Amino acid sequence: xxxxxxxxxxxxxxxTSLGNALISMYAKCxxxxxxxxxxxxxxNYDIVSWGAIIDATIRCGFFLFAFVLFEKxxxxxxxxxxxxxxxxxxxCCSARDINxxxxxxxxxxxxxxxxxxxxxxxxxxxxxxxxxxxxAQNLFSVIQEKDVFTWTTLIAGYATHGPQENA
Numbered sequence: 001x002x003x004x005x006x007x008x009x010x011x012x013x014x015x016t017s018l019g020n021a022l023i024s025m026y027a028k029c030x031x032x033x034x035x036x037x038x039x040x041x042x043x044n045y046d047i048v049s050w051g052a053i054i055d056a057t058i059r060c061g062f063f064l065f066a067f068v069l070f071e072k073x074x075x076x077x078x079x080x081x082x083x084x085x086x087x088x089x090x091x092c093c094s095a096r097d098i099n100x101x102x103x104x105x106x107x108x109x110x111x112x113x114x115x116x117x118x119x120x121x122x123x124x125x126x127x128x129x130x131x132x133x134x135x136a137q138n139l140f141s142v143i144q145e146k147d148v149f150t151w152t153t154l155i156a157g158y159a160t161h162g163p164q165e166n167a
Contacts, residue, residue, distance in 0.1 A: 014041050020048045027056030045076075051084045058087055063095040080107070082116045089122045098130040105139075121149045128157030 014022070019042040026035035035056040042049060050073040057066040070088050074080065080088070085108055092101040105123055108114050114123075120143055127136035140146070140154045158167035 014038065014043075016042065016044050016046055016049060020046075020052050023049065023052040023056060027052060027059055030060060032056050032060040032062065045073075045078070047078055047081055047084065050078055051081075051087065054084065055087050058091045058094070061094075063091045063097075066091045067095075067097075067100060079111065080113075082113045082119055085111075085113050085119060086122055089119070089126050093126045093129040096130050098127075098132050101126050101130050101132075102135070117145075117147060117150075121147070121153050124150065124153045124157070128153065128161060131161055133157050133161045 019038050022038045023035045026032070026038065035053060039045075039049065039053045050069070054066050054069050054073070057063075057069060066088065070080070070084075085104070088104060089101075092104060105114075105126075108119060108123070113119050120139065124136045124139055127133070127139065136154060136157050140150065143150060155167050158164060
């Protein structure tokens with residue numbers, strides 16, 4: 001807050017790069033309110049700005065608010081990239097929101113981000129954490145080239161949510 005106050009006292013405009021850096025700094029410090037003030041003062045947003053404020057919101061445990069921001073970003077015409085999808089998938093995991101998880105998975109399919117291995121593995125984890133081991137298994141089954149994380153994620157899902165003999 002001291003840094004932001006000094007910037008506000010000076011004649012420095014909060015351009016996108018400075019705003020993004022401040023939001024990220026505040027997020028890492030758990031200062032969501034300060035991150036939000038910076039975000040609201042910025043004249044323009046890019047994918048990094050949206051990613052930073054959504055990540056800050058998730059880090060502070062406000063998952064539903066992160067979903068609202070994600071939707072607002074999309075309504076403003078900003079297309080999510082794989083990094084932002086990873087963040088919002090993790091929010092679905094933490095919120096245990098299977099309905100939102102399935103909607104998000106559909107969005108990922110349409111943006112072609114599903115080809116990213118980290119996305120695939122995180123989606124499997126999301127389904128496991130949301131208690132939908134069948135959806136995790138279905139996704140696992142269609143992945144052509146599985147890596148150690150793909151296998152480990154599904155094994156952990158079965159070990160946690162059963163049936164455990166499938167693990």
